[in-house]
Amino acid sequence: MEMQEPFDIEVGDIVYSVFPEEKDTYTIFKDGKEYVQIIKDTDTNWLKLNPETGLPLFGMDEEINIIGTEIQKSLS
Numbered sequence: 001m002e003m004q005e006p007f008d009i010e011v012g013d014i015v016y017s018v019f020p021e022e023k024d025t026y027t028i029f030k031d032g033k034e035y036v037q038i039i040k041d042t043d044t045n046w047l048k049l050n051p052e053t054g055l056p057l058f059g060m061d062e063e064i065n066i067i068g069t070e071i072q073k074s075l076s
Helices: 062-075
Strands: 007-011 014-020 025-030 033-040 046-049
Touching: 007 062, 014 062, 033 062, 046 062
Parallel strands: none
Antiparallel strands: 007 014, 014 025, 025 033, 033 046
C-alpha cells in the first residue's frame, strides 16, 4: 500500500497538517510543531496516542474527534 501524502485540514481558524502513518494512524502538526498522534477507533471515534508508549488513550476528546472527522472528509 502506498503512503498517502500529507494534507491540511481546517477546524475553525486553526490549520492542522496531517501526516498519514500506518493504517488509520495520523501525526498531526499544529503551528508547525508536532502536536498529537491519533488513531481511528470507530467511524465516529478517534483516540489520541500516548507520546511515550504509542498506546491509545481512552476517553472522549472533542478536539481529536473533530480532527478525525475532518480527516475522513478529506479522504472520501
